[in-house]
Amino acid sequence: MPFSYSQLSTYRTCPKQYEFASIKKLPRQISAGESFGSSIHNALAAFGKREVESGKMKEERAQLQLFTEPNTSQVSALSSQLLTDLWHQSFITEGYASKQDADAARAKGEVIMKHFYAWWSQSPRDVITIESGFKWESPDHFTVSGRFDRIEQLADGLHVIDFKTGSVRSQESVDSDLQLSIYALASEHLFQAPCTKLTLLFLQEDGIIEVSTSRSQEQLDTAMQEMNDLVTGIDTDVFDPTPSASVCGRCPYRGICDSAEV
Ligand code: SF4
Known part of the structure; x- marks a missing residue:
């Protein structure tokens, strides 16, 4: 059975969780x-899929030589208003304590969509895939599954972009992020091309913050060893709790866990 990154991350946070x-x-x-994170991902996935379709239509038209001047109609259809509409269609009301909280989140998301559109419009983008699932088999014979938010083609390789709605993280933390190492391994395997850039795109109410990194072979080997250790722990039923105030405070099982530190 494949492990998702989310499962490995949960095990690393606390095996009991x-x-x-x-x-x-x-x-x-x-x-x-x-x-809120799911709503944001769903809206950007819907927008990205329109972007991919738009690119394919342009390619088909070019091959059929049906136009002699650049056709901008499809690109211009990818408007800020479309993204705002997709946001409202994608908004999930579940999880909020009150209607006021949900309304505040909806308004915050609308601002973020405008920031994302401005970021997206900054430069031409050669998007390869949007919101696509993958399964990567390690040399140690376990499988990790996941989902790419967005991959773009750069001149020298693949650029994997992952959307984040949480707090902005430091460069040091992004440089050692296990999820990005998994993306590097999986994208190179899936697309048979080097992954030269990995970005966490922090979607904030006051703007978009890009924190980018890359991976050396040594870093990928370290990530594979870390995954191997986590999978070995799961396979051997090691589920000892690792409580701390910060981890337990965010744990959805703190109400039933005997080891909770809250
Ligand atoms: S409450 Fe704390 S110790 Fe218990 S499962 Fe959650 S994170 Fe682990």
Whole structure:
């Protein structure tokens, strides 16, 4: 059975939390932050899919030589208004404590969509895939599944972009991020091309912040060893809790966990 990055991340955060979620499969409520993140991802996925379709239509038309002047109608159809409309269509109301909270999140998302559109419009983009799932088999014979938010083609390779709605992270943290290492390994395998740039795109109410990095072979080897250690722990049923005030404070199972530190 493949492991998702989210499962590996949960196990790394606290093995007991992983046991509650993935072994005992205890239900939990979606938080407001998770709900907002899902709405943002859904809106940008819908916009990105229109972008891919627009690119394909342009290519087909070019091949059929049906126009002699640059056709900008499809690109201009990818407007800021379209993105705003997609945001409202994608908004999930679940997870908020009140209608006021949901309305505030909806308004915040509308601002973020405008910032994203400005970021997206800055330069021509050769998008390869949007919101596509993958399965990557490690040399140690376990499989990791995941989903690319967005991959663009650069002159020297692939650029994997992951959308984040949480707090902006430091360059040091992004340089050692396990999820980005998995994306590098999986994208290179899937597209048979070097992954030369990895970006966490932080979608904030006051603007878009790009934190980019890349991976050396040594870093990828370290990531594979880390994944191997996590999978070995899961496969050998090591689910000891690793409580701390910060981790337990965000844990959806703190109400039923005997080890919770809250
Ligand atoms: S409450 Fe704390 S110790 Fe218990 S599962 Fe959650 S993170 Fe782990």
